Amino acid sequence: MKALGYLLIVGGFLGGALTAVLETERVYWEIFLVAIVAGAAGVALVRLTTLRAAREAEALAANIQNIRQSLTRVVENITTLNREKESIHPYDFRHRIDELFPVDLTTFVEAREAIGHLYGLQAYADVMSIFASGERYLNRVWSASADGYIHECHTYLGKAREQFTAALDKLHELEPAAQA
Amino acid sequence: MTTAEISRERPIRTGSYPELTWQAVLVGYFLGAIITLSIGYASLILGFSIEGSELAAILGFGILRGIMRRTSIIENNINQTIASAVNGASAGMMFSVPALFILGQTEFNPVLMVFGCIAGGVLGIAFIIPLRKQMIDFERLAYPGGIAVAAILKSPGAGLHKAILLLGGAAVSAGVHSISQLTGFENWQLGNLIGMPQYMNGVWYISLLTIGVGFLAGKGGVYFIVGGYVCYWILAPLLAALGLLPTPQTLTEMATSMPSYLRLQLFRPVGIGMLIGGALTGIALALPLVVSAVRSMQMAAKTKTPLSQDEMPIRLLYIGISLATLLLLVIAYNSVAEMGLLRGVIMALLGTLWIWVAGVVLSECIGRTNWSPLSGMTLIAVTILIIISSGLGDKAAIISSVMVGAAACVAMAQATDLMLDLKTGYLVGAIPRRQQIGQFLGTWLGPILVMILIFVLHKAYTLGSDRLPAPQGTALASMISGILGGEVPVEKYVAGAGLGALLSASGIGGLGILVGLGFYLPFNIVLTYTIGTLLRLWSDWKKGKQWSEGVGVPVAAGLIVGEALVGVGFALYYVITGALGSA
Numbered sequence: 001m002k003a004l005g006y007l008l009i010v011g012g013f014l015g016g017a018l019t020a021v022l023e024t025e026r027v028y029w030e031i032f033l034v035a036i037v038a039g040a041a042g043v044a045l046v047r048l049t050t051l052r053a054a055r056e057a058e059a060l061a062a063n064i065q066n067i068r069q070s071l072t073r074v075v076e077n078i079t080t081l082n083r084e085k086e087s088i089h090p091y092d093f094r095h096r097i098d099e100l101f102p103v104d105l106t107t108f109v110e111a112r113e114a115i116g117h118l119y120g121l122q123a124y125a126d127v128m129s130i131f132a133s134g135e136r137y138l139n140r141v142w143s144a145s146a147d148g149y150i151h152e153c154h155t156y157l158g159k160a161r162e163q164f165t166a167a168l169d170k171l172h173e174l175e176p177a178a179q180a
Numbered sequence: 181m182t183t184a185e186i187s188r189e190r191p192i193r194t195g196s197y198p199e200l201t202w203q204a205v206l207v208g209y210f211l212g213a214i215i216t217l218s219i220g221y222a223s224l225i226l227g228f229s230i231e232g233s234e235l236a237a238i239l240g241f242g243i244l245r246g247i248m249r250r251t252s253i254i255e256n257n258i259n260q261t262i263a264s265a266v267n268g269a270s271a272g273m274m275f276s277v278p279a280l281f282i283l284g285q286t287e288f289n290p291v292l293m294v295f296g297c298i299a300g301g302v303l304g305i306a307f308i309i310p311l312r313k314q315m316i317d318f319e320r321l322a323y324p325g326g327i328a329v330a331a332i333l334k335s336p337g338a339g340l341h342k343a344i345l346l347l348g349g350a351a352v353s354a355g356v357h358s359i360s361q362l363t364g365f366e367n368w369q370l371g372n373l374i375g376m377p378q379y380m381n382g383v384w385y386i387s388l389l390t391i392g393v394g395f396l397a398g399k400g401g402v403y404f405i406v407g408g409y410v411c412y413w414i415l416a417p418l419l420a421a422l423g424l425l426p427t428p429q430t431l432t433e434m435a436t437s438m439p440s441y442l443r444l445q446l447f448r449p450v451g452i453g454m455l456i457g458g459a460l461t462g463i464a465l466a467l468p469l470v471v472s473a474v475r476s477m478q479m480a481a482k483t484k485t486p487l488s489q490d491e492m493p494i495r496l497l498y499i500g501i502s503l504a505t506l507l508l509l510v511i512a513y514n515s516v517a518e519m520g521l522l523r524g525v526i527m528a529l530l531g532t533l534w535i536w537v538a539g540v541v542l543s544e545c546i547g548r549t550n551w552s553p554l555s556g557m558t559l560i561a562v563t564i565l566i567i568i569s570s571g572l573g574d575k576a577a578i579i580s581s582v583m584v585g586a587a588a589c590v591a592m593a594q595a596t597d598l599m600l601d602l603k604t605g606y607l608v609g610a611i612p613r614r615q616q617i618g619q620f621l622g623t624w625l626g627p628i629l630v631m632i633l634i635f636v637l638h639k640a641y642t643l644g645s646d647r648l649p650a651p652q653g654t655a656l657a658s659m660i661s662g663i664l665g666g667e668v669p670v671e672k673y674v675a676g677a678g679l680g681a682l683l684s685a686s687g688i689g690g691l692g693i694l695v696g697l698g699f700y701l702p703f704n705i706v707l708t709y710t711i712g713t714l715l716r717l718w719s720d721w722k723k724g725k726q727w728s729e730g731v732g733v734p735v736a737a738g739l740i741v742g743e744a745l746v747g748v749g750f751a752l753y754y755v756i757t758g759a760l761g762s763a
Contacts (some may be wrong), residue, residue, distance in 0.1 A: 009686050013679060020675035021415055021446040022424060027671045039682045047687050090192050109320060121468040125318060132317035140609025143253040144197050146336055148190055152197035
């Protein structure tokens, strides 16, 4: 069904584009509209099947698990880093950040759309807003570490931890709501 | 000695981390003025403008770190934000204002024009700020130029290996671009060499910057290149098979080439429509996220949590939008004596609405591909404004529409520049509110400088002359003449909008905009961009994403920086030789 949908979109688009460029002055509207309607039918098919597939328990479960696991690891790592911050040389924070976070942050970002499919767009916006603040604060720790500003590293490490923890809490809050 | 040991010998600093400081503001103004005048002058000769962020970041390095002994990545980020905000006016005004001189309509009020451009700049910034969360936090658009600037800013702490990769990429790119500039070898006619038909347009743009941009955009750029291939490798051969392409003799009579005919007469108008239809559909689909972002700003203003301090108060943005719209109304009303209040109000309101729509279109485009169809959006703005002002007479219609159009053009340039800088800021951990204040602080200076530059250069060399061809202004002038003569491809725009809407509704983020951009841009850029896209797909697949991030991204950022710097170097060369009167 999805392949048929894409076929209709591609066919509709190419047909529409061709009728739009056949002449410099005019467009063959009758053929153009047929092409657009075919494309629109394809869009409807693709969106329906995508939504159905995205809501399929297995695919969603895998993505949500990736999201939860990666964010949990981020929270664990930043909590540890925050706890040990007094013993870490300010110039070394950035090396620790480069070692500990990129893989999990990337995994979270790549699977993030599952939040929207499962809990809705508002929930997606809420989680991503908090997560992005955490990531931005972590980037600030990296910059402050490169410049040797010890207090800034400590302050924003704490702030980043708060944000990532809040994002994880928000995810946990969403689970019972979705089940209900 | 290990990296860790080297680090331990460096001073540990206490106290707050410098960010929005007076040093950053003043250096931003200084660098912004130099970059604006250089790039503004160069654009009158070369026909395109250069984004000033990379240059400002590197020069800021030299001044802030080297001379003033400042030590903050995010302070340099503010400096670069302000400098590129000043330069935003050169991109916006050099495309539009010279058209008035070329059309011989110099009896406009330059002070009013400057205020109009400042109002436009404020509107562009105020409208795009609430979309930061949606585009950067939620959609996570790539903004390749923003990544390149972040790589420069972070280079003191990124380690020797990454710095070498960045500098290596910059050196190779600078070398290639220098050779290209000195020899005039800017395009490689591979299509001709292998006997490809002219309509398939096998010309490669010699630009490592374009490859770097394609690499940084990654998967996001695939649909953009698809748009170009659809035009020249599917639609053009179909038109040829149907016998619908002009003969060589007709092309000679039209004084154009096959690729130019295809692009300007057929594909570009449809592409412009696709950009608008695609963007508007994208906005409609993302409305819940946009509303959520605005609501989050409103909540932040009420709750006053530490996190809310990161965002610009939404009430301030509402006030800014209201005042700037009012100023635009005053300017539209006073632009020509024949205007009248009702027409002035309609022009100002439609100009404001267009600033918002086009700001979103351009920010999406630059976020996904690093290319901004500013000229196409300005063309639409001027077309709408001329239609409103028709009946006033050609002279009044041209002056009033270019005046409000210039304001819209500066607004669009400011919106895209801010989004690029905010992406950089995200990557270095800057506070968005401070960057946004920096952008507002830089908005007023550019229009003043550019207006003075335009008048001085016109008096010295005459805009539109062989010495100062002003290609963008000339193009807009000829389009204005065409619009006044009734040659507006409205049907193509409408059909394009339908196609863009269809693709954007498909569920693939920004598809209508990306494919539309492929229709809009010259195919030589698309071909070269393909190399960057394929390299990124290959490196992610074969070498892994960590390698792409750790090795590929610094090299790609270097490719962008090297070519941009050489471009500015040539601009400076033109400024100096122009001042000496020897060019």
